[in-house]
Amino acid sequence: MTRKFNFSAGPAGLPEEVLAQAQQELLDWHGKGLSIMEMSHRSDEFVSVAEQAEQDLRDLMGISSAYKVLFLQGGATSQFSMIPMNLLRGKTNADYINTGIWSKKAIKEAARYCDVSIAGSSEGNGNIAVPTQAELKLNPDAAYLHYTPNETIGGLEYDYIPESGDVPLVADLSSTILSRQLDVDKFGLIYAGAQKNIGPAGLTVVIVREDLLGSVVAGTPTMFDYKVHADADSMCNTPPTFGWYLAGLVFKWLKAQGGVAAMEKANQRKQAKLYAAIDASDFYANPMAVANRSWMNVPFTLADDALDALFLQQAEEAGLLNLQGHRSVGGMRASIYNAVPEAAVDALISFMQQFEKQHA
Amino acid sequence: MTRKFNFSAGPAGLPEEVLAQAQQELLDWHGKGLSIMEMSHRSDEFVSVAEQAEQDLRDLMGISSAYKVLFLQGGATSQFSMIPMNLLRGKTNADYINTGIWSKKAIKEAARYCDVSIAGSSEGNGNIAVPTQAELKLNPDAAYLHYTPNETIGGLEYDYIPESGDVPLVADLSSTILSRQLDVDKFGLIYAGAQKNIGPAGLTVVIVREDLLGSVVAGTPTMFDYKVHADADSMCNTPPTFGWYLAGLVFKWLKAQGGVAAMEKANQRKQAKLYAAIDASDFYANPMAVANRSWMNVPFTLADDALDALFLQQAEEAGLLNLQGHRSVGGMRASIYNAVPEAAVDALISFMQQFEKQHA
Numbered sequence: 001m002t003r004k005f006n007f008s009a010g011p012a013g014l015p016e017e018v019l020a021q022a023q024q025e026l027l028d029w030h031g032k033g034l035s036i037m038e039m040s041h042r043s044d045e046f047v048s049v050a051e052q053a054e055q056d057l058r059d060l061m062g063i064s065s066a067y068k069v070l071f072l073q074g075g076a077t078s079q080f081s082m083i084p085m086n087l088l089r090g091k092t093n094a095d096y097i098n099t100g101i102w103s104k105k106a107i108k109e110a111a112r113y114c115d116v117s118i119a120g121s122s123e124g125n126g127n128i129a130v131p132t133q134a135e136l137k138l139n140p141d142a143a144y145l146h147y148t149p150n151e152t153i154g155g156l157e158y159d160y161i162p163e164s165g166d167v168p169l170v171a172d173l174s175s176t177i178l179s180r181q182l183d184v185d186k187f188g189l190i191y192a193g194a195q196k197n198i199g200p201a202g203l204t205v206v207i208v209r210e211d212l213l214g215s216v217v218a219g220t221p222t223m224f225d226y227k228v229h230a231d232a233d234s235m236c237n238t239p240p241t242f243g244w245y246l247a248g249l250v251f252k253w254l255k256a257q258g259g260v261a262a263m264e265k266a267n268q269r270k271q272a273k274l275y276a277a278i279d280a281s282d283f284y285a286n287p288m289a290v291a292n293r294s295w296m297n298v299p300f301t302l303a304d305d306a307l308d309a310l311f312l313q314q315a316e317e318a319g320l321l322n323l324q325g326h327r328s329v330g331g332m333r334a335s336i337y338n339a340v341p342e343a344a345v346d347a348l349i350s351f352m353q354q355f356e357k358q359h360a
Numbered sequence: 361m362t363r364k365f366n367f368s369a370g371p372a373g374l375p376e377e378v379l380a381q382a383q384q385e386l387l388d389w390h391g392k393g394l395s396i397m398e399m400s401h402r403s404d405e406f407v408s409v410a411e412q413a414e415q416d417l418r419d420l421m422g423i424s425s426a427y428k429v430l431f432l433q434g435g436a437t438s439q440f441s442m443i444p445m446n447l448l449r450g451k452t453n454a455d456y457i458n459t460g461i462w463s464k465k466a467i468k469e470a471a472r473y474c475d476v477s478i479a480g481s482s483e484g485n486g487n488i489a490v491p492t493q494a495e496l497k498l499n500p501d502a503a504y505l506h507y508t509p510n511e512t513i514g515g516l517e518y519d520y521i522p523e524s525g526d527v528p529l530v531a532d533l534s535s536t537i538l539s540r541q542l543d544v545d546k547f548g549l550i551y552a553g554a555q556k557n558i559g560p561a562g563l564t565v566v567i568v569r570e571d572l573l574g575s576v577v578a579g580t581p582t583m584f585d586y587k588v589h590a591d592a593d594s595m596c597n598t599p600p601t602f603g604w605y606l607a608g609l610v611f612k613w614l615k616a617q618g619g620v621a622a623m624e625k626a627n628q629r630k631q632a633k634l635y636a637a638i639d640a641s642d643f644y645a646n647p648m649a650v651a652n653r654s655w656m657n658v659p660f661t662l663a664d665d666a667l668d669a670l671f672l673q674q675a676e677e678a679g680l681l682n683l684q685g686h687r688s689v690g691g692m693r694a695s696i697y698n699a700v701p702e703a704a705v706d707a708l709i710s711f712m713q714q715f716e717k718q719h720a
Contacts, residue, residue, distance in 0.1 A: 004393030011601055013398045016387065023386040027379045033681065037560040038373045040682060063553030073433035073562060074583055077597035081581035109582055171525025195598055200397040202433060202562045202600025219579045221441035222469055223434055237437035238555055240600065241371055319396060327402075 005344035009152055009297060009335040010175070010324035011195040018249040018339075028088070037242040041235055050239075053248030060251060060260055061177075063184050068230040070206040071244050076102075076174050076193040078224070079204065080109035083170055083189065085220045086227075087212055088114055091143035095119040097136065097168065099158075100127045100151035101328065102172060110146070113217060117147060123155065129289035130158050144168040144188055148337075150176045150294050153326040155286070155333065157294040161186050167214060175296045177205070177252060179338055182266035188212055197337050198252050203243035224338070225352065231350060255337065263338050270336050270345045271295040277349045283356040290321055301331040307359055308332070318351050365704035368682035369657060369695040370535070371555040378609040378699075397602040401595055406605075410593075420611060420620055421537075423544050423567055428590040430566040431447055431604050432633040436462075436534050436553040438584070439564065440469035443506065443530055443549065445580045446571055446587075448474055451503035455479040455527070458498065459518075460487045460511035462532060470506070473577055479505060482516065486670035489649035490518050498524060504548055506530040510654050512556075513686040515646070515693065517654040521546050528572060534546050534657045537565070538614060539698055548572055554603060556656070559610050563603035580627065593629065623698050630696050630705045637709045643716040661691040667719055668692070674679030678711050680704075 006013035027351065029036040032045060039046045054069050063069060072078075083106075084094060094114050096107045098121040110116050120137050122132035138145065145164040150157045152175045161183070162169060177192040184190065194203035206226065213227040222228055228236050232299025257263060274347065275293055278284045283303045302311060311332065315323050325331040336345055366373035389396040392405060393629065414429050422676060432438075443466075444454060454474050456467045458481040459548045472477050477697070479498050480491030498505065505524040510517045512535045522529060528548025537552040544550065544567060554563035566586065573587040582588055588596050617623060635653055638644045643663045646653065662668060676681050685691040696705055 002393055003387060006394045006398055008394075008398060008400050011398060011400060011598065019387045019395055023383055026383040026386065027363060027376065033362055033679065034366045034373065035379055038366055038368060038371060040368050040371060041561065042687070043682075069404045073435070073438075073600075075433070075597045078433075078581065078583045081583065085581070111578070112582075113674075193598060199403065200600075200602045201598045217579070219472070219577070220444070221584060222436065222472075223438045223441065226583060237435045238371065238553060238561045240433075240603070241561055242561075242602070243600070278667070290378055319393065320391075321614065322400065322403075 004319040004321050005347055006321050007197070007334040007336065007340065007344070007348070009199045009326065009333060010193070012335060013339045014199070014246070014336050015250065015253045018246065018253050021249055022246060025264065030267035036245045039241070041054070041238050043242050046241060049245050049248055053244060053251055056248065056251035057205070060254055061182065061184055061207070066209055066211070067184065067207050068210050068213070068226070070208065070226065070229045071234040071239055071247070072204045072206055072229060073202060073240055075204055076172055077105070079172070079191040079206065080106045081113070082224045082226065083144070084110045085187065085217045085224055087144045087168065087170065088217060089212070089215045091141070093117060093139060093142050095142040095145040097121070097131065097140055097145070097147040097162070098123060098152040099130050099148055099156055102151055102153065103148040106146055106148065106172065107193060109126060117142065121313045127151070127154050127156055128287050129169060129292050130156060132159060132329065133163060136162060138164060138167065140165060140167065142167050144170045146170040148172045150296055152297050153329060154290050155294040155297045156288055157298040159291045168209065175337070178260055178263065178269050179296060181260050194247055195337070199247035200243050202240045203247060205247070266342060267295050267338070268335070270340070270342055271298065273349060274298050274336065274345055277352060281356055283360045284352060296337055297333055297335045298330065299325055299331055299333040303360070305330070310359070312356055315351060318347070319350055320351055361460040364679040364681050365700070365707055366681050367694040367696065367700065367704070367708070369556070369686065369693060370553070371561045372695060372697050373561070373699045374606070375610065375613045375699045378532055378606065378613050382606060386541055395458065396605045399601070401598050401601050404588040406601060409605050411606055411609055413604060416608065416611035416615060417565070420614055421542065421544055421567070423458055426569055426571070427544065427567050428570050428573070428586070430568065430586065430589045431599055432564045432566055432589060433562060433600055433609070435564055436532055436551060437465070439532070439551040439566065440466045441473070442584050442586065443504070444470045444473035445584055446579045447528065447530065447549065448577060449572070449575045451501070453477060453499060453502050455502040455505040456500055457481065457505070457522070458483060459490050459492060459508055459516055460514040462511055462513065463508040466508065466532065474503065477502065487511070487514050487516055489652050490516060490649050493520060493523060496522060498527065500525060502527050504528040504530045508532045510536045510656055512657050513689060515654040515657045515659040516648055516652050517656070519651045528569065536699070538620055538623065539627050539656060541620050554607055559607035560603050562600045564606060565607070565718045626702060627655050627696070627698070630700070631658065634658050634694065634696065634705050634709060637712060641716055643720045644712060656697055657693055657695045659685055659689065659691055659693040663720070667689070668718070671715055672714060675711060678707070680708055680711055
């Protein structure tokens with residue numbers, strides 16, 4: 001077995017130690033004679049795994065008891081509907097900030113349930129810089145303010161948390177959750193598809209202030225009602241047990257690494273050296289405003305895009321996988337989530353320098 | 361490692377060969393240097409896994425090109441909403457047959473979207489025999505007829521497929537899919553949570569006649585629209601990739617066993633010998649009408665329920681796990697899905713006979 005360096009945007013790489021533990025106990029969890037995925041979700045064993053995962057996430061992120069932590073299915077895309085269905089609470093208007101493909105998707109779905117006001121947009125600058133706080137046009141009567149702290153495809157990231165006053169702040173944290181410290185108390189609701197920084201695809205984590213729950217739009221499917229899940233500890237039906245278990249192993253791994261403070265330091269170093277390598281070269285380029293460069297998703301272009309295919313081929317031969325940019329934008333993208341070790345970034349930089357020497 | 365016999369109702373046991381293969385390639389799928397769960401769902405590798413799984417399921421069940429096969433999230437419980445939201449198609453009425461806890465849940469959710477007519481019910485007989493075809497009061501203008509071929513909790517199973525004429529027939533096949541041969545052409549829609557006969561929890565398979573798609577109730581979340589998933593080959597967002605992969609391994613395993621015809625023979629034998637052992641004893645009892653006894657879930661009671669705890673404890677010591685009945689009904693329940701080997705049933709019968717000798 002040779003594990004390679006995986007820069008996939010998601011489903012993304014998991015910590016090797018986590019996979020090794022899952023592998024070791026895959027057929028026989030803790031000597032019980034069966035796999036964790038073969039256990040009833042209501043068994044004492046699985047419930048203890050599930051509860052521990054939630055507690056570890058609460059510890060890692062400092063989530064207070066004012067918040068419910070839900071382990072759901074359906075991906076962030078389902079949240080695009082669940083958020084208006086649950087958070088409108090009788091209001092007819094919500095504020096959204098548009099910074100790229102993912103915020104646009106959220107806006108499009110929300111517009112089916114309410115009047116969406118675009119409180120700010122980066123479209124005018126080609127999505128290379130987020131609107132500043134001063135530029136936001138906030139409606140104090142909006143049901144909530146939604147934003148996308150990191151646009152995974154564009155590689156655009158906020159350098160601040162929007163101030164929304166009494167209006168609940170809602171964030172799609174799919175690609176940045178657990179990558180650095182965050183004051184959860186500033187948010188009404190945080191959601192994240194697991195497949196970047198948490199675990200395997202098929203699990204979605206929602207952290208929501210409990211006082212926002214309890215009122216849904218007429219016709220909301222029962223499974224789209226946060227309160228139903230909150231009241232049942234995310235077990236109103238069979239949850240994705242293996243994903244929940246793996247997320248729990250990732251949370252334990254994060255604690256062992258020193259928690260999000262340590263991840264923040266590592267991620268800061270990883271992105272700084274990768275952008276520095278890009279900036280030091282005339283051959284590679286990243287177009288984002290420096291303050292809004294994503295720590296997690298680093299897109300870059302080659303001076304000559306006729307070399308893209310060769311770059312990808314040689315990178316793969318060098319053990320550097322999944323560097324192709326999103327099909328909608330092209331170029332390259334290195335996603336460097338928590339589980340991507342600094343050694344992977346070092347190897348990528350070496351490869352990029354070597355490739356430049358040969359082809360610039 | 362000692363694998364035990366697992367009679368869990370779900371999440372249920374998986375074939376040991378499937379788990380062994382998943383274990384072997386968990387950190388390095390086919391020499392690619394990463395786990396299948398660390399790959400983009402749009403990678404050539406994963407797409408080939410996904411397509412092969414669908415093709416194998418089509419082969420196993422004889423699913424024609426008139427049907428779409430969807431790999432979704434949210435469990436059968438989400439289907440309880442998705443079915444009326446998608447299949448009403450402008451109609452206001454749907455027929456449901458009530459045979460126990462799961463059909464009641466489906467009815468309760470459907471009633472939020474349409475007028476539900478109870479076309480038949482086993483409530484009058486305490487849910488021990490399903491209504492016959494002659495007893496059904498079918499509305500020829502109903503949008504569809506929904507029934508639950510097997511009630512997992514009660515252990516009640518249809519011995520026939522209801523005839524609904526031109527009204528599309530909809531079946532919750534969560535616990536019986538792939539357990540025997542089935543004429544898919546008789547159905548408008550079949551759905552099944554994976555965690556019994558297909559794979560791990562967090563995956564839901566929907567088989568739906570394509571001509572029924574394309575019209576949804578106003579306000580239906582995009583992710584609850586079958587056509588959106590059908591048009592995107594179940595990849596309108598990130599699907600539960602690891603579950604889909606594991607389901608594919610289960611389908612391959614089923615083919616290697618001789619397909620559903622061979623499973624039918626094995627399942628027929630397994631249930632016959634277990635019910636025969638129950639019937640041969642005055643100590644154990646199953647209350648169901650013989651024709652409606654479930655092949656998959658065999659509930660039974662002890663003559664003295666004060667012995668239940670001891671039975672469960674000694675069964676566990678004998679390596680027979682998860683025999684406790686559902687919390688809503690008590691007693692015992694042996695779920696004997698495809699992956700439960702005949703040796704498990706033999707071991708259970710031996711244990712039951714021994715326990716009876718000691719305690720009757």
